[in-house]
Amino acid sequence: MLRGVLDLCLLAVVDDEPAYGYEMTKRLRARGLATVGEGSIYPLLARLEREGLVATYRAASDGGPPRKYYRASPLGRRELAEGARAWREVRAGVDSVLSSTDAEVET
Amino acid sequence: VSAFVEECRREWKRLGVPELLAEEMATDLEADLAEAREDGVAAEEILGESDPRRFAASWASERGLVPDPPPGRERRRRWPWVVGAIVGVWVLLAGGGALFTGVGGGEGSAGTIRTLVVPPIPATRAVPRLVGMKAARASAIARASGFEVRRVYVRPHGARAGTVVTQRPRSGVRARRGTTMTLRIARRRR
Numbered sequence: 001m002l003r004g005v006l007d008l009c010l011l012a013v014v015d016d017e018p019a020y021g022y023e024m025t026k027r028l029r030a031r032g033l034a035t036v037g038e039g040s041i042y043p044l045l046a047r048l049e050r051e052g053l054v055a056t057y058r059a060a061s062d063g064g065p066p067r068k069y070y071r072a073s074p075l076g077r078r079e080l081a082e083g084a085r086a087w088r089e090v091r092a093g094v095d096s097v098l099s100s101t102d103a104e105v106e107t
Numbered sequence: 108v109s110a111f112v113e114e115c116r117r118e119w120k121r122l123g124v125p126e127l128l129a130e131e132m133a134t135d136l137e138a139d140l141a142e143a144r145e146d147g148v149a150a151e152e153i154l155g156e157s158d159p160r161r162f163a164a165s166w167a168s169e170r171g172l173v174p175d176p177p178p179g180r181e182r183r184r185r186w187p188w189v190v191g192a193i194v195g196v197w198v199l200l201a202g203g204g205a206l207f208t209g210v211g212g213g214e215g216s217a218g219t220i221r222t223l224v225v226p227p228i229p230a231t232r233a234v235p236r237l238v239g240m241k242a243a244r245a246s247a248i249a250r251a252s253g254f255e256v257r258r259v260y261v262r263p264h265g266a267r268a269g270t271v272v273t274q275r276p277r278s279g280v281r282a283r284r285g286t287t288m289t290l291r292i293a294r295r296r297r
Contacts, residue, residue: 022139025153026146040155040162042136046169051276065138068131075277082273082291086261 007044008083009033011053011072015080018057020067021045045070053079111150112137114159115166122164124172132166171231171283234288236278237271242292245271255287263293 013019013027021041028035035041048054053076061067072080112133119129143153156162167173232253237245246256266272275289276282 020139021135022142022153025139025143025148035152035155038155040153040166042132042162043165043169046166046171050169050171050280052280061138064142065134067138068135078273079275082261086259 005087006035006038006041007048008080008087010041010044010048010070011076011080011083014054014070015072015077018069018071020061020069024070048076052076109137111154111159111162112140115163118160118163119167119172122167122173124167128170128172129167132170171281231281231283234274234276234278234280234282237274237288237290238278240271242269242271242290245274245290249288249290253284254282255285257287257289259289259291260294261291263295266293268293268295 009028010024013024013031019027024041024045025035045054049056049070052073054070055073056068056070058066059069115136116129116133119132120126140150140153143150151157154162164173234254235248235252237248240248242258246258249256261272264272270293271290272293273291276286282288
């Protein structure tokens with residue numbers, strides 16, 4: 001379920017401030033999104049880079065070895081805006097479908 | 108964990124990923140894993156899976172560093188050259204025949220050595236620009252270029268209904284044959 005949306009979340013966390021791979025995982029977790037069970041972010045980052053949605057550069061990290069930093073490109077920001085809109089539409093639709101059910105988890 | 112990265116290195120080498128790029132990926136991965144370990148985060152959360160070969164292959168392939176998925180690669184590469192060789196031999200024989208029987212075309216054609224180069228079918232194709240086109244036309248062009256098509260209907264926002272608003276991958280880049288192009292199409296106003 002999260003697979004396609006994860007691209008979008010990755011774009012979102014490097015929209016304001018560039019980050020390297022693990023930093024992105026940390027930002028996702030800090031915002032309440034655990035990536036466990038969703039596969040690795042590296043192939044997704046590679047695809048975003050290839051499609052020109054993120055720009056990359058190498059720089060020293062705080063007290064660590066040089067890292068590959070990612071940030072959203074202008075094209076990526078547009079994709080993000082569009083994707084976020086599409087996601088809200090889907091979410092609204094799913095919410096309204098699910099709100100009509102009275103099934104509940106038995107505790 | 109370092110064994111995992113080593114396996115990745117081996118797999119990238121096997122797949123023909125340029126050494127510099129493979130080393131870059133391995134170093135980044137090692138640095139990220141080391142940092143995660145300090146934070147007490149399981150390597151599994153970073154790697155997403157336990158099979159280093161599959162992990163390495165999918166990363167390299169998404170970066171565009173692997174020409175084609177391994178199973179189809181051999182066959183796809185080989186047969187254009189076989190066809191090329193057959194056509195080449197045929198041309199030489201025909202040329203030689205013309206020389207001996209004197210049935211050459213115009214002046215200078217007899218005795219001229221012609222070479223026919225049959226290029227291998229490229230594994231990647233240039234992505235055409237489809238934005239602004241009617242959906243049907245855009246889809247037809249995408250398929251003719253060797254891509255699959257996925258249409259997503261979006262609010263028109265001023266665009267003409269039924270036309271392509273955005274495309275992914277963008278035009279101008281090269282994408283593997285069979286890649287699914289996502290076309291966002293302006294739907295009709297309700």
